[in-house]
Amino acid sequence: MNPTPPADADAAPPRRGRPRSEAAERAIIEGVLRLLEEGTSIDALSIERVARVAGVGKATVYRRWPGGKDELLLAVVDALEEPPAEPAGASVRDDLVALLEWHRRVGLAKRQSAVLRTMTSHVKTHPELWRQYHDNVIEARRERLHGVLRRGVADGELRDDLDLRLLGELFTGPMLIRTVLHESHDLPAGLAEQIVDSVLDGVRARP
């Protein structure tokens, strides 16, 4: 669209010593985390305070997150959760294990991090934030899961008579019951494998 960008677009030195683009983004997210760790409540967080702590101008924050505080909070939640495993494509079983293992690890991280717990419950209790989180983060995860399942059905590894959403929920439901609903329950190593293999093979006793 713009074949002749200014020659110095990337070479321009940061003005007034402020970090730019990705560096600024990291500094802002770290600023939010530092304020939360120091005991600032989410309600008391302001773009102004975050900008000051991050050493950037307010305009820099709004340029990156035009939606302001809500959009910034979602970015922080996103940054706190490790990126999900990219399906390796070796076998549908192994890809499903990797996706569930990611849920297990995020669940464990949430149990250890007061900040992550605070952020998550803030998002959940604010309907508009929750809708955005759902539409962006959760939908992207579901799409990744459905990609693996579609491949499994196409390859003849998985039954083709089940609705794809239900098929996915048979795998994710038992894990999410522990990571989201009953946070006091164990998340032992090997849980992802146990769930995937049980759902694949069925729990009916076979002679």
Place this chain on the structure above:
Amino acid sequence: MNPTPPADADAAPPRRGRPRSEAAERAIIEGVLRLLEEGTSIDALSIERVARVAGVGKATVYRRWPGGKDELLLAVVDALEEPPAEPAGASVRDDLVALLEWHRRVGLAKRQSAVLRTMTSHVKTHPELWRQYHDNVIEARRERLHGVLRRGVADGELRDDLDLRLLGELFTGPMLIRTVLHESHDLPAGLAEQIVDSVLDGVRARP
């Protein structure tokens, strides 16, 4: 402890026209629901207002629910959810379907009742209430489910190599994902059967 109750304990006419025992309990629970339906917030509910609307004395409310408002709110949630199906014992598969079908119906009821939704989210956002709800209501449900599963394992219908809690969550997880986590998702008739049969048989394609 008191072998000689007054002979007229049950025969005494209600004084000042106030309903007694079970009738009083119903009147009190209905009083809470009426106040909530009229728009009173849960925070603004007081035992005094509830007693007035129910036509009983405050002491009657406290005699039945010594824990006061919190305990009363749990009784209201309990009264709003239909009683779960008693396992009929015909087949483990049918009992599992009946238990999941109960979750589906409560999920549907919650989608249609603003009062039930308000109550549930109040319980969830108050840790002490949630702990009580968990220890009483949810544990009783899990015990019922585990009874069915134990029978299935003993009868040789279900595999005996899986932890009972995980075995139960393989069935309940996919239903709770829709009733509790993603309330916008379908709860079609037949969902309980589909989940139970898929988990029993497994989703691996078989020749």
